[in-house]
Structure formats: C-alpha cells, structure tokens
Amino acid sequence: MTNYGGYMGRVVLLDLSTKKVSNYVWTDLDREKYIGGKAMASKILYDNLTGKESPFGEDNLIVIATGPLTGTGAPSSNRFDISSLSPLTGITSSSNCGGNFGYYLKRAGIDALIIKGKCGSPTWIEIDNGSFLFHDAAVVWGLKASESQAAVQKLLNDSHGKAVRCGIATIGPAGENLVRYASVISGERAAGRAGMGAVFGSKNLKAIAAMGDQTPKIFDPERSAAHRKKWVNYIRSHPLTGSQLPKLGTAGLVSTMQVRGLLSTRNYAKGQFEGFEAVSGEALTEEQLVSNNGCLSCPIRCTRMVKVDGKKVKGPELETLGLLGGNIENRDLDLICRWNYELDELGMDTISAAGTLAWAMEANEKGLWDNGLRFGQVDKLSQVFDDIAHRRGIGNELAEGSKRLSEKYGGADFAIQSKGMELAAYEPRRAVGQGLGYAVANRGGCHLNGGYLVVLEGLGMNVNGQTPRGKADLCMVMQDIMEAISLGGQCLFTSYGIVPGFMVDKPNSLLAKTVNAVVPCLGPAVRVINKVPEIACFNLPLIPYPYELNYTVGMKMNIGKFIRTGERSYNVERAVNARFGVSAANDKLPKRLTDVPQDPNNPKTRVPLEQMKRTYYRARGWEKNGLPGEKKLRRLGIKSW
Amino acid sequence: MVTVKLFGTLRIDSGVKCFQAEAGSVRDLYPLVLREIYAHDPGSSVTGKALQSCLVAVNGKQVSPRAKLRDGDEVYLFPAVAGG
Numbered sequence: 001m002t003n004y005g006g007y008m009g010r011v012v013l014l015d016l017s018t019k020k021v022s023n024y025v026w027t028d029l030d031r032e033k034y035i036g037g038k039a040m041a042s043k044i045l046y047d048n049l050t051g052k053e054s055p056f057g058e059d060n061l062i063v064i065a066t067g068p069l070t071g072t073g074a075p076s077s078n079r080f081d082i083s084s085l086s087p088l089t090g091i092t093s094s095s096n097c098g099g100n101f102g103y104y105l106k107r108a109g110i111d112a113l114i115i116k117g118k119c120g121s122p123t124w125i126e127i128d129n130g131s132f133l134f135h136d137a138a139v140v141w142g143l144k145a146s147e148s149q150a151a152v153q154k155l156l157n158d159s160h161g162k163a164v165r166c167g168i169a170t171i172g173p174a175g176e177n178l179v180r181y182a183s184v185i186s187g188e189r190a191a192g193r194a195g196m197g198a199v200f201g202s203k204n205l206k207a208i209a210a211m212g213d214q215t216p217k218i219f220d221p222e223r224s225a226a227h228r229k230k231w232v233n234y235i236r237s238h239p240l241t242g243s244q245l246p247k248l249g250t251a252g253l254v255s256t257m258q259v260r261g262l263l264s265t266r267n268y269a270k271g272q273f274e275g276f277e278a279v280s281g282e283a284l285t286e287e288q289l290v291s292n293n294g295c296l297s298c299p300i301r302c303t304r305m306v307k308v309d310g311k312k313v314k315g316p317e318l319e320t321l322g323l324l325g326g327n328i329e330n331r332d333l334d335l336i337c338r339w340n341y342e343l344d345e346l347g348m349d350t351i352s353a354a355g356t357l358a359w360a361m362e363a364n365e366k367g368l369w370d371n372g373l374r375f376g377q378v379d380k381l382s383q384v385f386d387d388i389a390h391r392r393g394i395g396n397e398l399a400e401g402s403k404r405l406s407e408k409y410g411g412a413d414f415a416i417q418s419k420g421m422e423l424a425a426y427e428p429r430r431a432v433g434q435g436l437g438y439a440v441a442n443r444g445g446c447h448l449n450g451g452y453l454v455v456l457e458g459l460g461m462n463v464n465g466q467t468p469r470g471k472a473d474l475c476m477v478m479q480d481i482m483e484a485i486s487l488g489g490q491c492l493f494t495s496y497g498i499v500p501g502f503m504v505d506k507p508n509s510l511l512a513k514t515v516n517a518v519v520p521c522l523g524p525a526v527r528v529i530n531k532v533p534e535i536a537c538f539n540l541p542l543i544p545y546p547y548e549l550n551y552t553v554g555m556k557m558n559i560g561k562f563i564r565t566g567e568r569s570y571n572v573e574r575a576v577n578a579r580f581g582v583s584a585a586n587d588k589l590p591k592r593l594t595d596v597p598q599d600p601n602n603p604k605t606r607v608p609l610e611q612m613k614r615t616y617y618r619a620r621g622w623e624k625n626g627l628p629g630e631k632k633l634r635r636l637g638i639k640s641w
Numbered sequence: 642m643v644t645v646k647l648f649g650t651l652r653i654d655s656g657v658k659c660f661q662a663e664a665g666s667v668r669d670l671y672p673l674v675l676r677e678i679y680a681h682d683p684g685s686s687v688t689g690k691a692l693q694s695c696l697v698a699v700n701g702k703q704v705s706p707r708a709k710l711r712d713g714d715e716v717y718l719f720p721a722v723a724g725g
C-alpha cells in the first residue's frame with residue numbers, strides 16, 4: 001500500500017523454485033528515498049545479495065522495476081528497468097527498456113517484481129491482475145524474440161477466449177544459451193546491456209506476460225495535466241527533442257562524431273571512418289526510413305522503422321551504426337539494418353556483440369586467435385551472430401565477450417571494455433570526460449551510466465573535449481541527474497531539453513561560446529551544490545522532472561532533493577558492487593585509450609584517466625579506494641556495506 | 642572548385658545533399674549554399690543565419706567560418722546536434 005500517486009503499492013517476490021508468490025515490504029519511506037526503477041532495484045539487491053552469489057546461480061535475483069510515472073501518461077515515461085548480477089561483468093548491473101512490459105506490469109497492479117530461484121524446466125509466466133500462472137514453455141523455447149511474443153500472445157488469446165492486451169518480456173535463443181550479453185526484448189525494444197537475458201535463461205525463464213485493468217492514481221490531476229501540456233510543448237519546440245531526434249533519430253550523430261574524431265573506427269584505433277557517409281543517420285533517413293515510431297506516451301518518437309526482407313522493423317541506433325559500421329570497417333547500411341534486426345530477434349546486445357567482434361577481428365589480424373574474422377569482410381556475419389546465439393564453433397567463444405577472450409588469447413590492450421562491458425561507439429580520446437565516465441560507470445563501459453559527458457564535449461555543446469579540467473565534477477553531477485531522471489520511468493532523451501536551445505541553434509554566438517568556455521571551470525561550484533544539495537531547494541522550468549513528481553506522485557520534490565536521490569542511487573549501486581569486489585582498480589580503460597594518442601602528433605588525444613579518477617572520487621566524497629565510506633553512506637541514509 | 646556537403650537537419654530539411662561551388666573561403670560559400678537550397682526548394686525556411694550557426698569541416702577537420710578554401714577541398718556543413 002502507498003499514500004503516493006503513480007505507484008500501484010505492490011512489490012512482488014517470486015520464487016521460481018517453489019512457485020511461491022509473496023509481497024515484498026517496500027514502504028513509502030523507501031519510495032521517497034529511491035523513487036523507483038534502477039535505484040529501487042539496487043536497494044533491493046543491496047539488501048539481499050551478500051557478495052557470494054554468482055550470475056547463473058539460483059541465488060541470483062532479477063529485479064524488474066517500473067517508475068512511479070510509468071503508466072501515468074507523463075511524457076516518455078513508460079520505461080522499465082531490469083537489474084541483476086550480470087554474467088558479463090560479474091557485478092550488479094541494470095538495463096533499461098522502452099517496451100510496453102512495464103506499463104502492463106503496472107496494469108497488473110505491480111510496481112516491481114523480484115525473481116529468485118530457478119524453474120525446473122522451461123517456463124513462461126502469466127501475470128493477470130496480480131495473480132501468477134506458470135506455463136510450460138516447451139512450445140516457445142528456441143523461438144526468436146518476435147516469434148516468442150507472438151506465440152505467448154496466441155496462447156493467452158486462446159486461454160482467455162479473446163484478444164488479450166498485454167506486455168511481454170521475452171528472451172531469444174541467445175538468452176537460452178547463456179550468451180553473456182543476451183538481452184530481454186519487449187515489443188521491439190531491448191533491455192540490451194549486461195546480459196539480463198542470460199540470467200533469464202539460467203533460470204529457465206523464457207517470457208513473462210503481464211496484463212490487467214488497474215491504473216495508478218494521479219496525485220493532483222489538474223496540475224499534472226497542465227504541467228505535462230507545457231512540457232510536451234517544450235519538448236516539441238526544442239531543437240534536439242523536437243527536430244533532431246524525430247528527423248534523424250540517434251543515428252543523426254554519426255556525421256558530427258566523424259568530424260569531431262569521436263566515431264569508433266577499426267576497433268577504436270581511430271576516431272574517423274572514411275566511409276562514414278554510407279552508414280550515417282542521413283543515409284538511414286534517405287535510403288531506409290519507412291516511418292518513425294516511439295515508445296508509449298513519447299512525443300519525441302525517435303525510433304527509425306526500416307524494411308528488412310519486406311518487413312517493417314526497428315532500425316539501428318547510433319551505437320549500432322558506429323560499431324557495426326566503421327568499427328569493423330563496414331560501409332553497407334543494408335547489412336547493418338539486417339544485423340540489427342537479427343541481433344534483436346536472437347536476443348543479443350548489439351553493442352557487446354559488435355565490440356567483441358571487432359576485438360576478434362583485430363586478434364586474428366595480430367595472430368593471437370585464428371578465427372577467420374577480418375575487418376571489412378562482412379558478408380558472413382549473419383551466420384556468425386547466429387552461431388553466437390546458439391554457441392556453435394567460434395560463436396561459442398564470442399558469446400563470452402571481449403574481456404574473457406582477451407584473458408584467454410591476449411590482446412587486453414585493445415579489448416575495448418570496462419569491467420567486462422564493451423564500450424558504446426563514442427571514441428573517448430577526444431572527449432576525455434566521456435572516457436572517465438566509461439571507466440567509473442557502475443555497470444561497466446556504458447555511455448549513459450557514465451554520465452554521457454560527450455553531449456557537452458561536442459555533441460550538443462562545445463566544451464573542450466581534450467581538457468580534464470572540471471570533468472570529474474561534471475561527470476558526477478551528470479551521472480546523478482541522469483540516474484534521477486530514469487528513476488521515475490522517464491527516457492533519458494528528455495534530458496536534452498535541459499541543454500538551452502541557443503547552445504544548439506547558435507553554437508557560434510558569443511553567449512554559447514562563453515558558456516562553453518565557462519563550463520569546465522564550474523567544478524568547485526558543482527561540488528558545493530553536490531555536498532549540500534539542500535541549498536537547491538527550488539525548482540526551475542528547465543528541469544521539469546521534480547514538478548512531475550510533485551504533481552503526479554505527490555512527493556515534495558525540488559532540484560536539490562532530486563539530485564540527492566540520483567546520488568543515493570549511484571552510491572547504493574556502488575556499495576552493492578563493492579561486495580562483489582569492485583574498487584578503484586576496476587575503474588579502468590584499455591591501454592589503447594589511455595596510453596596511445598589518437599593523433600600521434602598530439603599527445604593530448606588520450607584519456608588522462610588516473611588524474612581524473614582521483615578528482616572524481618574526491619568529488620563524490622569516496623575513499624581513495626574508489627568506494628563510499630561509512631560516513632558518506634550514512635549521510636545518504638544507506639547502511640554500510 | 643570545392644565540393645559542398647550538407648548534413649543533419651540542414652540536409653533533411655532542404656533536400657540538398659551535395660553540390661560543387663567556386664569559393665575562396667567558407668564565408669563566401671554561404672550565399673551559394675542558400676542559392677542552391679532555394680533552387681531546390683523555393684519555399685525553404687533555411688536562413689543565412691542558420692547557415693552561419695553551422696559547424697564547418699574542411700577535408701574532415703573542423704574549421705572556423707573564416708577558413709580559406711582551396712581547389713578540390715571538401716566542405717561539410719552541419720548543425721550542432723545531440724542525441725545518443
């Protein structure tokens with residue numbers, strides 16, 4: 001039960017071994033401190049994992065958590081989060097998904113689902129208005145993501161005697177075969193990163209379908225509706241969320257990244273790809289785009305629908321274009337659209353699959369591993385991906401990810417990963433703040449969990465990407481803000497609205513140039529606000545999230561509290577990972593990015609990681625070992641790990 | 642003669658991808674780009690101001706709008722963007 005709006009007031013603990021369903025105690029005080037989504041999941045993992053569990057063990061937990069805004073109609077707010085001990089990184093990790101499962105989980109009357117144990121045989125689960133039914137998954141096991149969802153939908157329609165409206169989260173063959181970077185798919189959207197699909201597979205869990213007729217109540221419907229109207233108008237009028245993303249999707253970044261030297265090329269040996277135009281967002285729009293699509297309740301609609309074999313399917317995002325384009329020296333956009341579709345269907349993260357592939361190509365070239373893969377030779381890669389998903393031949397090895405492979409064959413210096421997770425397509429040697437983010441990110445080499453500083457360092461603003469000055473503080477505050485935004489269930493792309501429009505529209509204006517020059521000097525100020533966020537006890541129209549939590553949920557939120565919630569989330573995630581052995585020593589990048597300048601004539605074009613890391617830990621108030629101490633945790637209301 | 646390529650929303654909105662022009666500097670190019678855009682779409686809403694806000698790269702390297710151009714150069718014009 002809850003007195004707040006937005007929530008359904010029920011968190012369910014599901015034991016697959018015993019099929020026992022019980023309510024997990026989650027109070028309004030917990031809601032105030034952690035809001036929902038990945039913070040809620042991290043706290044649950046923190047309270048239940050001791051550090052002795054293993055990713056494929058029965059004792060590992062999966063937490064599927066929504067935010068209080070999910071299902072309320074707030075703009076771009078229907079995302080949900082899956083967290084667990086990751087088979088790719090060995091530490092806790094989370095993956096965010098825009099599919100409709102979260103929305104329907106709330107319709108079933110549930111805010112979050114904690115799954116433990118293991119089914120005796122392949123199973124799919126039906127959640128109907130809060131009751132649970134376990135079904136034999138023999139008929140869906142082995143099916144690809146869309147086939148599995150269609151089959152489950154049909155079974156539901158048949159058993160209910162009518163067309164059932166539901167949300168389904170499923171794995172594909174990759175998850176069943178424990179590919180360490182297998183994803184969970186809902187609709188056409190993936191919880192792609194960190195191998196959550198393999199954890200499903202290890203528990204013999206093929207799919208979960210949720211349905212129901214419950215809706216969250218809105219705390220103050222009138223003010224909530226008025227605020228949303230304003231917010232949606234703002235989103236539609238902002239140059240990034242109203243024009244750039246709808247017209248070009250995330251793919252629109254390829255060209256900018258190329259010119260700025262940020263486009264991963266040839267397994268990150270370079271930051272520019274000669275053939276970039278063929279695999280750019282412009283080419284995707286002009287040659288492939290059939291229509292736009294979007295997640296539920298999203299006014300941005302950034303999804304690119306393309307055709308593969310005459311079928312309308314979701315097109316590739318920037319990360320996939322970069323990593324399956326220049327990073328493996330491929331200029332064939334048709335193939336990228338096809339692979340993107342195939343990888344989603346097989347239930348596999350495109351980023352880790354592509355990153356591992358690029359490493360394998362280089363390892364082959366350098367004579368470390370004779371695997372037949374070569375940069376630019378791309379005609380047989382569909383087969384390679386299928387082999388990975390089914391763990392056949394070299395696919396069985398590639399299914400382990402680049403870190404494990406480099407431990408076996410050598411080549412760690414060019415295994416482009418952090419904590420075992422492959423990096424997204426942003427080459428960080430010309431955006432060193434992004435490099436810091438990749439290294440310190442709790443879940444491993446993730447561009448978003450790392451604070452996405454590249455948006456300030458050339459992809460929106462023009463802050464000097466080569467200077468480490470101020471980057472540690474900015475990284476921290478960006479991480480905390482992005483963390484806080486996602487907790488309500490909202491898409492991080494809404495945060496582009498925080499970048500003032502003139503910075504994008506008029507980057508050459510005196511005002512924009514001044515702001516860009518001043519931002520790196522803001523470190524000390526950022527640190528003060530972060531130490532005492534209570535001084536930010538107000539709200540600003542440019543940051544609409546606290547308003548939404550005030551009006552829809554009824555939480556008394558302001559900017560300071562909002563940032564504090566993000567900080568708490570980041571710290572609790574770090575604390576649970578500390579139990580699994582994470583410390584400063586794990587916050588690293590491959591030598592290619594820290595020791596080898598991208599431009600041999602410019603020694604500055606590398607990531608000065610150690611220097612920035614020290615400042616980052618200080619800014620966070622962490623110990624030298626990169627962990628939050630007891631005092632820090634107490635200040636955030638978290639008990640010591 | 643230089644080759645001019647448009648990117649991002651500038652290209653999607655105007656429908657102009659690429660054309661050849663005779664210009665001594667990036668600044669000299671702006672009116673030529675506008676002319677090309679209007680020839681393609683007389684009702685285009687692209688303005689000279691919008692062009693001046695674009696980032697410019699010559700032969701793959703970012704340059705200032707004051708940069709001189711040489712025969713055979715490839716010039717990229719693109720609006721600053723974000724969204725990954």
Ligand code: SF4
Pocket residue numbers: 076077098293294295298299300301302303491492493494
């Ligand atoms: S901006 Fe794109 S990814 Fe985000 S909610 Fe909207 S459609 Fe989904």
